[in-house]
Amino acid sequence: YKLGVEFVGQVEGGRWAVRMRGMEDEEDIGELLLGGELARAREDVLMQSEENVESDVQDVKRDQAKKRDSPSQSQEAGSSAKPSGLAVSATLPQQLTSSPVQLTPAPLSVPRGVLAPASEVVASVCYLETPAVFYICPLTSVDQFTNILTTTQNCPSGQVSPTLGMCCLAKDEDCWYRAEIVQLGEDNTTATLFLLDYGKTVQSNMASLRPLPKEMETVPGLVYKVNLKGIKPVGKDWSEDQIGGAEIVLDVGNDATQFNVKVVEVDSSGEICVSMKDSEGTDVATLMIETEIAAADIQLPKELSQAPLKYRSGSLALGTQTVVVLGAVSPMELYICSREMFMQLSTSMAMLTQAAASSTPVITVQADDSVLACEDETWYRGKVVKVTGDNMVQVELVDLASIAILSMSQLRIALSDIMKEVVVAVSCCLDTWVKEDKKVAVEKWGDKMAGMVEEFSEVQVEVVGQLEAGQYRIKFPELEKKMNAGVVKSRAEMLKEKLRKK
Numbered sequence: 470y471k472l473g474v475e476f477v478g479q480v481e482g483g484r485w486a487v488r489m490r491g492m493e494d495e496e497d498i499g500e501l502l503l504g505g506e507l508a509r510a511r512e513d514v515l516m517q518s519e520e521n522v523e524s525d526v527q528d529v530k531r532d533q534a535k536k537r538d539s540p541s542q543s544q545e546a547g548s549s550a551k552p553s554g555l556a557v558s559a560t561l562p563q564q565l566t567s568s569p570v571q572l573t574p575a576p577l578s579v580p581r582g583v584l585a586p587a588s589e590v591v592a593s594v595c596y597l598e599t600p601a602v603f604y605i606c607p608l609t610s611v612d613q614f615t616n617i618l619t620t621t622q623n624c625p626s627g628q629v630s631p632t633l634g635m636c637c638l639a640k641d642e643d644c645w646y647r648a649e650i651v652q653l654g655e656d657n658t659t660a661t662l663f664l665l666d667y668g669k670t671v672q673s674n675m676a677s678l679r680p681l682p683k684e685m686e687t688v689p690g691l692v693y694k695v696n697l698k699g700i701k702p703v704g705k706d707w708s709e710d711q712i713g714g715a716e717i718v719l720d721v722g723n724d725a726t727q728f729n730v731k732v733v734e735v736d737s738s739g740e741i742c743v744s745m746k747d748s749e750g751t752d753v754a755t756l757m758i759e760t761e762i763a764a765a766d767i768q769l770p771k772e773l774s775q776a777p778l779k780y781r782s783g784s785l786a787l788g789t790q791t792v793v794v795l796g797a798v799s800p801m802e803l804y805i806c807s808r809e810m811f812m813q814l815s816t817s818m819a820m821l822t823q824a825a826a827s828s829t830p831v832i833t834v835q836a837d838d839s840v841l842a843c844e845d846e847t848w849y850r851g852k853v854v855k856v857t858g859d860n861m862v863q864v865e866l867v868d869l870a871s872i873a874i875l876s877m878s879q880l881r882i883a884l885s886d887i888m889k890e891v892v893v894a895v896s897c898c899l900d901t902w903v904k905e906d907k908k909v910a911v912e913k914w915g916d917k918m919a920g921m922v923e924e925f926s927e928v929q930v931e932v933v934g935q936l937e938a939g940q941y942r943i944k945f946p947e948l949e950k951k952m953n954a955g956v957v958k959s960r961a962e963m964l965k966e967k968l969r970k971k
Contacts, residue, residue, distance in 0.1 A: 472498065486513045509578070511634070579636045579647060579665055579681070581690040584741050589731045593724040595692055596668035599707045600715035600763050601700050604668025604692040611724055614666055614691050621645040621685070629678040631657040636686065638679040639664065641671050647685060648678075665690035698733055698742040699754040699832055701766035714762040718753065728753065733829075744830075752830050755878050759860060765832035780839065780850065780867055780888060783810065783895040785941050789931045795894045796870035797918035799910040800902045800952065803943070804870035804894040805930065814868065814893060821848040824887050831880035834862060839888065841881040842866060844873045850887060851880075870894035897941045899949065900933055914952070921951045 471492040476485055489498040502508035584590070592605040606614060621638055622645055629637040631653055639648035639662045651670070652661035660678070663670050703711065720726035728745045735741055745753040757763040783806065785792075793811040796804040825841045825848045834840065834853050842851035842864045851864040851873075860877050902910060922928075931944040 509634075511578075578634055579649065579686055579688070579690060581649075581665060582693045584693045584695065584730075584732050584743075586735050587732055589729065591727050592693075592730050593727055594719040594721045595724075597712070597716055597719060597721045599702075600711055600757060601697050601707075602694070603697075603715075603719065603721070604694055605728075605730060606666075606692050606724065608727060610691045613688070617647065617666060617685065617688065617691070618644065620682075621647065624679055624682055627680040629675060629680055631660065631675050636665070637662075637681050639671060639673050640677065641667070641669065645679065647681060647690070666692060668692045668694065694741065695730065695743045696736075696740050697754055697757075698744055699766060699830065700757055700763035703761065703764045711762050714760065715757065718757060718760070718762065752878065755830050755832070758832060759877075780852065781891045782939055783891040783893060785895050785897075785932045787932050787934070789929065791927055792930055794922050794924060794926050794928055796924065797922040799907070799914050799918060800899045800948075801905060801907050801910045803897045803899070803922070803945070805897055805928075805943075806893045806895055808927070810893045817868070817890065817893075818847055818849070821850065821887065824848075824884070825881045828881040828884065831877060831882055834877070834880065839883040840864065841883050841887070842873060842875055843879040843881075844875065848881075850883065850892075868893040870896075895941060896939070897930075897932075897943045898936065900942045900944050901949065903936065903942060922948060 473490050473492050475488040475490075477488055479485055490496060491498070499508070503510055590605075591608045593608070593611075594603050595606045597603040624638055624645065629635065631650070633650055633653060635650045637648055637650070638645045640646075641664060646664040646667055648662035648664050648671075650660045651663050654660065658675050659672060660675055661670060661672050662678075702708075719728075726747075728747055731744050733742055733744050747753065747756075754763070758765050785805075785807065790807070792805040792807060794803070794805055798804075821841060825843065828841060831840055834856060836853055836855055838853040840851045840853060842849050844866065849866040850868055851866050854863040854865050854872065856862050857874070862875055862877060862880065864873050864875055864880070865871070866873055928945065928947060932941055933944060934942045936942060
């Protein structure tokens with residue numbers, strides 16, 4: 470890719486200002502850098518030497534002399550003629566007579582560090598503004614930070630121009646840091662500066678600042694500003710106690726405490742929103758909420774905010790078949806599935822593990838919410854039954870037709886892609902119990918069902934139809950025989966019988 474270079478002129482310090490374009494596509498390189506947010510716009514004021522000023526003056530005088538000597542040419546051109554040169558006025562502009570021209574120097578700038586969308590880094594927290602907004606330094610930049618900090622302590626003093634965006638060296642807590650002037654006092658004798666490798670904002674007298682060595686201009690700022698997603702102040706604003714608690718959780722300033730930081734989104738204002746986990750896998754936002762440092766502030770995806778997601782009920786074919794028993798609450802509430810659906814459970818669990826890894830932690834839930842739930846290090850599709858005390862939730866694992874008591878940290882938001890598959894467990898009612906009272910059935914048989922039907926056992930049933938509520942009517946001769954005979958085995962007896970068969 471060949472470039473054409475146009476030398477525009479010199480700026481203060483002797484550097485040349487140039488324009489660059491692609492030779493083939495004529496794309497302006499400066500515009501491309503600005504459009505890609507790889508650079509910031511600034512205005513360079515060109516220097517004019519005494520020789521250039523004198524040359525400009527002589528050119529104007531020659532043009533005027535030619536016009537006086539050739540009046541007819543000027544008349545033929547008429548009022549639409551445009552003179553060449555710098556001016557045709559007999560009075561020269563004041564800036565052509567001043568020597569040398571006074572110019573504002575272009576600021577010496579250092580780009581700030583910015584995390585790329587969807588990136589992941591291991592980092593420590595180096596400065597905290599609030600529990601939700603702080604600055605991190607990647608583990609890979611720690612050595613570079615040490616080298617820069619060591620070098621800056623021995624840099625010579627000198628004058629720093631009071632210019633917004635100018636980068637220099639500023640002192641804070643007896644150490645010199647690379648800094649950017651972000652605000653000037655009314656008389657330009659004081660400045661507010663952002664420390665590029667720390668994240669802190671400080672104030673200083675202009676006379677106390679030092680020039681930034683040229684070789685340090687090329688290294689971008691080593692810290693990244695991030696926003697922890699999912700939390701907000703418990704009250705209107707962050708309190709001192711909340712900020713102090715967050716400093717303890719994040720161990721601010723200790724580069725030995727590392728976090729896994731993942732960029733989850735870049736909001737409309739350009740702020741980087743992240744999720745964080747400590748070395749033990751604990752979610753930082755959840756921990757801050759549980760310790761009352763922060764309140765939950767989770768924005769559900771659009772698809773969830775419009776309408777609650779519902780699971781699709783499974784189905785059974787009519788006729789006699791071998792099925793797997795998943796659960797038995799009463800003769801009117803049995804859960805079974807086909808052999809084929811049961812075999813697919815292992816594949817489904819692997820997919821749910823991947824979905825949970827990329828999903829958002831659940832901060833608040835209510836009854837009937839669909840979630841991903843982790844029990845015994847395995848992820849299942851779940852539905853919230855109720856929220857109990859101490860941040861615990863009762864969840865129905867819908868594919869197994871079982872109930873689990875889990876903490877909020879064991880839940881993830883269930884998105885639409887995991888809701889597509891039908892529920893494995895299918896609700897059934899014994900055909901002879903269709904018209905009975907469900908409450909009475911549970912009271913009479915609820916605590917006896919486990920002794921009559923073994924979970925995950927294969928049995929023969931006949932599916933004879935479906936009720937209006939969606940339940941399937943089945944004939945289950947083996948179970949009905951036990952119920953009629955009143956024979957109920959304990960779990961211990963069932964286990965012994967199974968072991969004797971082996």
